Amino acid sequence: MVAALEAREEGAKVVIMDRGPLALGTNSALSNATFSGPTVHYAPEKYIEDTLQIGKGINRELLVRLMAEQALTGFSLLRSLDIELVELSDGYYVKSTRPDLIPGITLVRALAKKIKNLSEVEVFTGLYVTEILKDGEKVCGVRGFDRTGEELIIYAPTVVLATGGAGAIYLRNDNQKSIMGQGYYLAARTGIELWDMEFVQFYPLVIAQPGLPSVLLYPPYPQEARLINGAEENILKKHGLDDPNKAHVTERDRFSAILFQEGLQGPLYMDYRAVPGSRWMRHPLSLLTRIKFDFQREPFAISPAAHFFMGGVRIDESGQTSLPGLFACGEVAWGLHGANRKSGNALMECVVFGRIAGRSAAQYALNYHISQPKPEESSKDFSYHASSSQGTLGGLRTRIRETAWTYAGVVRSEKGLREGLAKVTELGIELRAMAPHTVHDKRLKGDLMGATFALKAVLYASLSRKESRGSFIREDFPDQDDLNWHKNSCLAYDWEEDKFSVRYYPAG
Numbered sequence: 269m270v271a272a273l274e275a276r277e278e279g280a281k282v283v284i285m286d287r288g289p290l291a292l293g294t295n296s297a298l299s300n301a302t303f304s305g306p307t308v309h310y311a312p313e314k315y316i317e318d319t320l321q322i323g324k325g326i327n328r329e330l331l332v333r334l335m336a337e338q339a340l341t342g343f344s345l346l347r348s349l350d351i352e353l354v355e356l357s358d359g360y361y362v363k364s365t366r367p368d369l370i371p372g373i374t375l376v377r378a379l380a381k382k383i384k385n386l387s388e389v390e391v392f393t394g395l396y397v398t399e400i401l402k403d404g405e406k407v408c409g410v411r412g413f414d415r416t417g418e419e420l421i422i423y424a425p426t427v428v429l430a431t432g433g434a435g436a437i438y439l440r441n442d443n444q445k446s447i448m449g450q451g452y453y454l455a456a457r458t459g460i461e462l463w464d465m466e467f468v469q470f471y472p473l474v475i476a477q478p479g480l481p482s483v484l485l486y487p488p489y490p491q492e493a494r495l496i497n498g499a500e501e502n503i504l505k506k507h508g509l510d511d512p513n514k515a516h517v518t519e520r521d522r523f524s525a526i527l528f529q530e531g532l533q534g535p536l537y538m539d540y541r542a543v544p545g546s547r548w549m550r551h552p553l554s555l556l557t558r559i560k561f562d563f564q565r566e567p568f569a570i571s572p573a574a575h576f577f578m579g580g581v582r583i584d585e586s587g588q589t590s591l592p593g594l595f596a597c598g599e600v601a602w603g604l605h606g607a608n609r610k611s612g613n614a615l616m617e618c619v620v621f622g623r624i625a626g627r628s629a630a631q632y633a634l635n636y637h638i639s640q641p642k643p644e645e646s647s648k649d650f651s652y653h654a655s656s657s658q659g660t661l662g663g664l665r666t667r668i669r670e671t672a673w674t675y676a677g678v679v680r681s682e683k684g685l686r687e688g689l690a691k692v693t694e695l696g697i698e699l700r701a702m703a704p705h706t707v708h709d710k711r712l713k714g715d716l717m718g719a720t721f722a723l724k725a726v727l728y729a730s731l732s733r734k735e736s737r738g739s740f741i742r743e744d745f746p747d748q749d750d751l752n753w754h755k756n757s758c759l760a761y762d763w764e765e766d767k768f769s770v771r772y773y774p775a776g
Contacts, residue, residue, distance in 0.1 A: 269379040270345070270622030271428045271597055271629065272389050278630035282389045283422060285410070287396050287446065287711070290383065291376035295432055295443050295599070296615060300486045300552070301362035301371035303346075303353075303619070304612025305339030310358050312336040318358070319613065323578075323606020324738040324748065326464070326756055326775035331603045334585055335613075335620050342619035349378040359612045367554040375615075395420070396711050397450075400427055400458050400594065407593030408638045417707040425636045426593045426629040429455060430622070433577030433599040434722040435468075439666075439673035440573040442474045442484040448715045449722025451600035455581045456721065458591050462759045463602040464579035465722075466729035469609050469739045470524040470678050472516060473538065474573035480561055482573065485538065486552035488513050492542040495527075496567065498534050503527070517611065521739050524572040528678035537567035572678050576614060578605040578739065579729070587625030593632060597625040606775075607738025661702060661712045668695055668719050676726045679741045685731040692727065696720040721761075728768045729757045 269291065272282045284290065291297060304319075306312040319332050343360060346353060351374070353360040364371040383389055397412040401421070409423040431451030435443030452462055473485040489512045495503040507526050509515040515523040530536055540553075540563050547553055548564060556563045580602035587595045598618045605613060675688025699720060704710040735749040736742050755772045762769065 269376075269383055270619055271430060271595075271626030272383060273345075273379075273386075274623045274626030275428075275630035275633075276386055276388045278627055278634070280388075280630035280633050282630075283424070284383065284389060284391045285395045285397060285412070285422070286391065286393050289393055290391055291380040292373070293444055293446065294376060295435070295447060296618065297372045297376045298370060298442065298444065298483065299372035299375070299615060301364070301375045301615065302356070302359065302612040303339075303343070303361065303616045304359040304610055305343065305616050306336055307355060307359065309355075315339075315358070319604075319610045320606070322608050322610045322738070324608065325606065325750075325754060326737070327606035328603035329776055330585060331583075331621075334624075335604060335616065338620045338623070339616060342616065342623065345619060345623065346375075349382055351375065351378050356612075359616070364551065367549065367551050368558055370555060371551075396714060397454065398714060400429075400454050400591075402458060402591070403638060405592065406636075406638075407591060413707070413710065415707065417710060423638060425633040425638045426595060428587075428625050428629050429581065429589075429594065429596040429600055430598045430625075431600050433580070434719065434726075435574040435576065437668060437672045437719045437723050438574035438677070439669040440474065440476065440482065440571050440677075442471055442482060442573050442575055446715060448719040450715065450718040451596075452580065452725065453718035453721045455589065455594070455596070455600070456761050457763075458594065460581055460589055460591055460594075462579060462725055462761075463582050464607075464729070464756050465577070465725040465759055466733050466740050466757060467578035467605075467607050467738060468574055468676070468726060469520075469576040469578060470528075470572045471575035472520060472523040472527055472572050473512070473570050475568060476535075476571035476573075477561065477568040480559060480568070484573070484575070485570065486555060487516055488552070489516070490540065490543045490547060490553070492540075492544070494539040494542070495570070496537050496539050497530065498537075500539075503530055503536060521608065521741065524678050525741055527570075527572050531571055535569045536571065538570045539567040540564060541567070574672075574677075576609055578602070578607065578609055579725075583621070583625075585624075586628035587621055588628060588632075593636070595625040595629045595632075597621040607740060609739075659698065659702070661699075661704070661709055661716060664695060664699055664702070665712070665716055665719070668692070668716060668723065671695065672723050672726070676723060676730060679743050680730050681742065681744045682731065685727050688727045689724065689731070692720055692723050696724070725759055725761075725768065729759055729770060732757065732770050 275282045306315045352363040362371045362375045364374045394415040399411040401409045432447045434449030435441040436447045581596045583601045675684045704713045735753040758771045
């Protein structure tokens, strides 16, 4: 949406394609709406230093500095939408219009309202993109299908990829259920490489109570809260982590790993029974009042969960990928975060690089006119042919998510990664043999093609990196190894051979 606003300002005609309702199907809608960036009290160089430190030195410093330079303009854009920003020590957060409303919803609704009032921006909802079209070595549009399953093609000299990551490929995640790696898959189908796909951030505290939504517990956490196991043992004190707020900010990866390992012994619970009743009327506890569960009187199961992908598609300072005419922004793009993401940088990235990608795409489009070549036949992944499998697409989705959580989760090992690759390869073969008989199944099969591809990328990149760094934890290589591994991974996929290859480049 930010890219669309900026492209419109440059004089371009813009089409937004969204598979669901505009804005509300995004992870931004589920966020705590926190933006990290330089302020009057937080110097740009300190912001750059913090981002590089949290990224363990393998960020692209060019993009980090660009973010610092453009952050103030991004904050101005948000204020122009009548969004109330409250200053933090290292950025701002969006004040929700109601205490029981997720701040991210306030944010995306303000953007969507602006978009819908612009005649130069056309919004198509219910559209599923299956392919980025090329005319030679340049983009010429996209192919997809609508709610009825009818194929459509939109020709355009530029495309901005803003699909999010792939958090929903995991059994435990706090993403929208449709965020399954489609952007990585679409980009790779054009020949684009993927960078640092081994780095997946896990959020330590996500609701895992059966029957309840898998949503994160937003900070700050009450001082009276306790993390306990089935025997009511205090997990924080056991591991020398007295304050969940501090652990969440400064030791998130260790915190997630501790909870993951403890969870192998049995369920873990958040206990809010000692929190005063008056606190439940204020954010963030007020958000829990919308869920049908007595959080004030009953402990509830929690777990770490997949939250954010640091890897993705390489972009330059204009937001363009290696394919002329294809731009990317947000979580699908790589380079800013390194081995881990600084809290608040995800939404700041959407605003800063959304503006950059939208502006650059419009300038490119206004100087480049495309013909309308006859596109190639539709991808065979969506063809209707006899199924040799007795399974269902829904059942296969569950098995993919279980495979991701078991073998590419918080803590990984060579043995597990190899087993995971074998399993996801089998799942991919089974998936290709399944025939979608409804439009819903056609969408789901497309999602699962992206999911198996993204999972295979995570597993392959993880197997090659022989160290632990940032969000990436190998139990068989527990230390960070700057001598041998201060570098970025680059995955290329051979579609004929159906396999990845990996190269490494010095970080920076």
